[in-house]
Amino acid sequence: MNPLVIVHLYGREMNIYGDTGNVLALRRRLEWRGMAVRVDRVGVGDDYDLRRADIVVTGGGEDSAQMAIAGDLADRGPNVHLAVGDGVVFLTVCGTYQLFCRRFVTAAGQEIPGIGVFDAETIGGGTRMIGNIVVDSPWGRLVGFENHSGRTMLAAGQRSLGRVAKGFGNNHSTSEEGAITGSCFGTYLHGSVLPKNPAFADELLRRALVRRGTATALIPLDDRVEAAAAAAAAARP
Amino acid sequence: MVRLAVAVGRLTGLASRLIGRGGTAVPGLVAERLDRSLIEHLASGLSDGVVIVTGTNGKTTTTKMLVAILESAGKRVLTNPAGSNLARGVATALITAFRRGAVQADLAVFEIDEAAVRALGARLTPRLIVVTNLARDQLDRYGELDTTAGHVAAAIEHAAAVVLNADDPMVAGLCGARAAAWFGAVDAIRSTMPDDRSLYGEPMTPSGPAPDSVLLSSVREGDGQVAVVRIGGSEVTVHLAVPGAYNGYNLAAALLAASILGVHPGAAVGALEAMQPAFGRGQVVPYRGRRVKLLLVKNPAGLNQAIRLLSDDVEPAQVLIAINDGHADGRDVSWLWDAGLEELAGSSHRFGAGGVRCADMALRFKYAGIMAWSEPDFAVALDRVVDGAAEGETVYVVPTYTAMLRFLELLQPGVKRPEAWS
Numbered sequence: 001m002n003p004l005v006i007v008h009l010y011g012r013e014m015n016i017y018g019d020t021g022n023v024l025a026l027r028r029r030l031e032w033r034g035m036a037v038r039v040d041r042v043g044v045g046d047d048y049d050l051r052r053a054d055i056v057v058t059g060g061g062e063d064s065a066q067m068a069i070a071g072d073l074a075d076r077g078p079n080v081h082l083a084v085g086d087g088v089v090f091l092t093v094c095g096t097y098q099l100f101c102r103r104f105v106t107a108a109g110q111e112i113p114g115i116g117v118f119d120a121e122t123i124g125g126g127t128r129m130i131g132n133i134v135v136d137s138p139w140g141r142l143v144g145f146e147n148h149s150g151r152t153m154l155a156a157g158q159r160s161l162g163r164v165a166k167g168f169g170n171n172h173s174t175s176e177e178g179a180i181t182g183s184c185f186g187t188y189l190h191g192s193v194l195p196k197n198p199a200f201a202d203e204l205l206r207r208a209l210v211r212r213g214t215a216t217a218l219i220p221l222d223d224r225v226e227a228a229a230a231a232a233a234a235a236r237p
Numbered sequence: 238m239v240r241l242a243v244a245v246g247r248l249t250g251l252a253s254r255l256i257g258r259g260g261t262a263v264p265g266l267v268a269e270r271l272d273r274s275l276i277e278h279l280a281s282g283l284s285d286g287v288v289i290v291t292g293t294n295g296k297t298t299t300t301k302m303l304v305a306i307l308e309s310a311g312k313r314v315l316t317n318p319a320g321s322n323l324a325r326g327v328a329t330a331l332i333t334a335f336r337r338g339a340v341q342a343d344l345a346v347f348e349i350d351e352a353a354v355r356a357l358g359a360r361l362t363p364r365l366i367v368v369t370n371l372a373r374d375q376l377d378r379y380g381e382l383d384t385t386a387g388h389v390a391a392a393i394e395h396a397a398a399v400v401l402n403a404d405d406p407m408v409a410g411l412c413g414a415r416a417a418a419w420f421g422a423v424d425a426i427r428s429t430m431p432d433d434r435s436l437y438g439e440p441m442t443p444s445g446p447a448p449d450s451v452l453l454s455s456v457r458e459g460d461g462q463v464a465v466v467r468i469g470g471s472e473v474t475v476h477l478a479v480p481g482a483y484n485g486y487n488l489a490a491a492l493l494a495a496s497i498l499g500v501h502p503g504a505a506v507g508a509l510e511a512m513q514p515a516f517g518r519g520q521v522v523p524y525r526g527r528r529v530k531l532l533l534v535k536n537p538a539g540l541n542q543a544i545r546l547l548s549d550d551v552e553p554a555q556v557l558i559a560i561n562d563g564h565a566d567g568r569d570v571s572w573l574w575d576a577g578l579e580e581l582a583g584s585s586h587r588f589g590a591g592g593v594r595c596a597d598m599a600l601r602f603k604y605a606g607i608m609a610w611s612e613p614d615f616a617v618a619l620d621r622v623v624d625g626a627a628e629g630e631t632v633y634v635v636p637t638y639t640a641m642l643r644f645l646e647l648l649q650p651g652v653k654r655p656e657a658w659s
Contacts, residue, residue, distance in 0.1 A: 017376055021574030021604070028604050062381040130377050131568065145569045147377055192574045195600055225603050228596040228611070233570075236562055236593075 001214055003036035004205075007050065009058035010069045012043050014096055017147075019059025021192025022091060025201050026055060033219045044072040050083035054208040060094030060190060070112055073099055077115035084117055087211040089204050090184035093193065097178070097186035098122045098150055107149075118179040118186055119155040126151060126172075132236045133167030133189060135177045139200045141165070142177075143230040144189025152188075154179060161187055166234070183207045196230045198223045239279070242272035243332045262321060265328030276324065279331040280361050285312065285344035287361045288494065289396070291354045291389060292369030292408070294539050295487045296322070297515045298479060299369055300348040302491035307346065309508035310500045315342035319516050320638075322350040324357060344498075349392075351385045352378075358392025366396040367494050369487065371407035372433040372538035373575070375567030382433065386411060400494050402486065403445030405432050410444070418497060420489040421448035426455060426482050431541065450493035455485035457549065460521055460530065460631075464488050466502070473502045475509045479519045483542045517641045521631070522648045527623050528631040529648060533641050534558075535566070537575035543635050548580050555625040555632040557618055559591035559640040560598045566637040570597045578605035586633075587625055591618035592640045615643045 008023050023039060030037040042048045050056055061069070073080075073096075080100075084090060092100045097118075104112040107125025114121075128149045135142040142162060151171035154160055160170070161178025169177030169188065178187035185204070187193060194201040202218050209215050246268025268275055280287050290300045297319040307314045317330040327347055334340045344364075349357050351371075358366065368389055373382050390411045393399050402408040403421035421427065432444075450468040461478040464485040475488060488509070492502045514520045517533035532543040547556060562568050578601055581588070588609040590598035595618075599611035612618040619634070626632045634644055645652070 015575070016373070017569060018571030018574030021571070021601075024574070024604050062383050064381075064383050145377075145571055147569060190571050191569075192571060195574070195604055196597075225596070225600050225611075229600040232594060232596040237568070 001036060001212075003038040004030055004054045004208060004212075005052065006037060006039045007048070007053040007056045008039055008041050009056050010043060010061075010096065011041050011059075013065040013069050014059040014061035016060045016062060016065075016094070017190055018192040019057075019093055019190060022057050022059070022093070022194040025192065025194035025198075026057070026205060029198070029201055029205060029221065032221055044069055050076070050079055050088060051086050053083070053088055054212065055089045055091070055204055056083070057091045058093070058096040060096065066095045066099065066112075070099060073115060074113065080115055080117060084182050084184045087183055087207075089208045089211070090117075091194070091204060092184070092186045093190055094148055094188055097188065098152065100184070100186055101152060101179070104150065117181050117184050119158040120152055120179055122150040122152040124150050129168035129172070129188075131167055132233050133169065133177070134165040134234050135162040135167075135169065135189070136165050137162030137200065139197070139203045141230070141234070142187075142189060142193065142197045142200055143234045144187075144191035144193045144196065145233070146188045146190075148188055152179075161185060183211075191233065196226060196233060198226045239272060239275060240338075242268040242275050243279075243335045245271055246328070246332045262323075262325045262329060264332055265325035265330075268332050269325060269328050276328050276331060276357075276360050279335060279340050280345065282339050283315070283342060283344050285498075286364030286397075288344065288346045288365045288367070288498070289349050289354065289358065289361065289363045289392070290346065290367045290369065291349045291351055291392070292367075292402075293351065293372045293374045293385075293536060294542070295369035295483060295490075296348040298484060298518050299367060299487040299490050300346055301512060301515050302487060302509060303367075303494050304346050305508040305512045306491060306495040306500055306505040307344070307498065310504060312344060313342045315340065315345040317347050319348065322348045323353045324360075327357060327361075351388055354392040355388040358395045361395075363396045365398045365400065365494060365497060366393055367400040367490055368393075368402060368408050368411065369490060370402050370405045370432070370538070372536060373572070374536040374538075375569075377567055377569045378564070382407065398497055400490055400497065401445060402490070403448040404430065404486075406444040407433060408444070417445075418450075418493055419445050419448040420450040420452075420486065420493045421445070422452035422482065422486060422489070423454075426452055426485065429545065430482060430486070433538065448489075450489040450496075452482070452485040452489045455482040460519065466492055468492050468502050469496060471503065473506060475506055477509065478512060479514045481519070481542055481546050484519070517636070517645070522645075524619075524648050525623055526628045527626050528629070529623070529644075530631055530633050531641060531644070532633060532635045534635055534637060537572050540573070540576040540635075544577060544580050547586060547633060548584055551585075553585040553587070554630070555589070555622045556586045557589045557591050557622040557632070557634045558598050559615075559618065559634065559636040559644070560594040561592045561637045561640040561643075562594050563639040566639050570594045573597060573601040578602065578607065582606040589618060589622055591615065592637065615640070616647055619644060619647050
């Protein structure tokens with residue numbers, strides 16, 4: 001089998017607090033199963049058709065980093081929509097999750113257009129949502145850390161990633177966390193999210209393999225260390 | 238009013254110590270309540286002014302070096318204990334030294350937290366500000382790195398002079414068009430010190446102008462190093478008790494600051510060589526016949542420096558990395574994924590994970606391809622890492638701040654620690 005291709009999108013700019021751990025988790029979980037994997041780094045200005053990727057991982061960043069990539073992402077928007085439509089798996093965290101929604105309105109009222117993969121919008125400012133977070137999802141309990149002030153509101157009909165059991169998630173009021181469109185996932189969880197939530201990581205891999213048409217059940221791995229880390233995080237404030 | 242505030246603050250500190258609590262923050266806190274401009278009043282009486290040392294890593298050691306140099310030159314230097322680096326810690330230091338109507342010192346060298354430096358820069362109008370480096374650090378506490386850089390940039394405007402790190406792009410971008418004095422290192426060293434941006438693929442290039450104080454070499458020697466700095470046309474060789482090129486940078490910064498304050502670098506060597514490591518910063522504590530070396534880590538850049546030291550030590554050693562998630566540590570442990578643990582994957586050391594978040598550290602080890610044990614109990618973890626070493630050997634304990642306090646309680650039971658975080 002040709003190596004599975006993981007694209008790390010905007011790794012230079014959007015890497016705040018451990019987002020690179022998500023790339024590492026996917027890579028290791030393939031390697032441990034004896035499967036070939038390649039990581040392509042794609043950044044601002046790089047010519048790259050995301051339909052060639054199996055999984056695209058992109059993270060959070062500071063406001064200045066978000067501004068630095070917003071233009072490039074807008075240019076890349078049509079290609080992202082094609083890739084999502086083609087079944088490419090995406091994981092977008094925090095800042096890029098927000099830019100994958102329709103728009104971001106800053107506390108000062110300035111509007112940053114998003115690419116609208118998720119039918120949702122984010123309003124900046126207000127009380128910061130910080131702390132360990134636990135979310136019930138179709139892939140079990142997800143545990144991570146959130147740190148954002150943007151409140152993301154999903155439109156009616158937009159599927160969420162899961163329901164918040166502890167913490168905030170998308171906003172202060174709806175108990176929803178993240179969003180899913182096709183195989184494109186958006187979430188506020190870092191921590192990093194994938195190493196601590198192996199069932200979710202494996203779901204991303206499984207979807208990528210199904211799209212390849214090489215779907216075989218993933219060999220189970222010993223995830224006791226992962227489970228211990230998730231349990232420890234879930235028990236902390 | 239100043240005298241009253243000072244007197245009440247000192248009494249409070251005495252009471253605080255009598256009831257068994259530390260006294261580093263409370264007196265200043267109380268005195269500041271009584272007199273809102275206490276710090277300004279007391280600091281303005283210092284004939285040789287105030288020096289501020291700030292930045293993400295290296296504040297404590299750089300401050301300690303500069304104090305040692307200035308004291309050896311005959312100055313009476315006031316400083317704040319490591320960790321007491323907010324306004325109340327500064328106020329406590331000032332009122333503690335207040336006698337016969339004045340602060341009994343010629344000048345003050347204060348380590349100041351990056352989040353507090355904007356306000357304290359305006360209040361202290363320092364003669365000199367030294368900025369060690371700027372990298373991502375406890376984002377749940379400090380917020381964005383750009384915000385922190387903004388605080389430091391604002392503080393610099395109140396300083397008569399600044400000493401900046403020419404090799405750090407965040408620091409080099411701080412001063413705009415104003416004049417600054419610069420420290421840095423030769424390419425061979427600079428290339429081993431990734432800055433915040435280069436961790437993620439940005440090329441590492443010198444950021445500021447050619448430095449005035451240059452670290453030429455840093456060679457391990459025992460627990461410390463031999464560092465050579467070129468400053469003012471001469472080369473200064475110093476046998477330091479603290480290890481690592483990052484402490485060589487601190488040395489280059491301290492020598493430059495001292496020379497601006499009128500102390501010739503050549504005259505500083507004796508004091509620097511006599512200096513012992515600050516609290517947990519390369520400190521070696523004898524314990525059950527072994528030598529426990531403490532390397533405090535607070536953020537990815539600091540952990541990478543510890544990783545570099547560990548990977549440079551070719552003797553197989555026991556290593557315990559202990560991660561807590563208290564307020565002083567940063568509640569978010571995601572930063573472990575930003576550090577390059579992979580560099581230790583081929584090493585001959587044996588690794589353990591400790592602290593409240595030992596499970597997260599164990600997971601980080603696993604994905605770095607490193608076998609490690611995991612133990613949340615501090616006493617059990619310490620015994621385990623020590624038991625793995627032979628009599629006389631060195632073991633490494635690499636803790637976050639509150640984890641370090643727990644280990645020091647075990648290593649030195651009953652020893653009072655003035656340098657409590659406040």
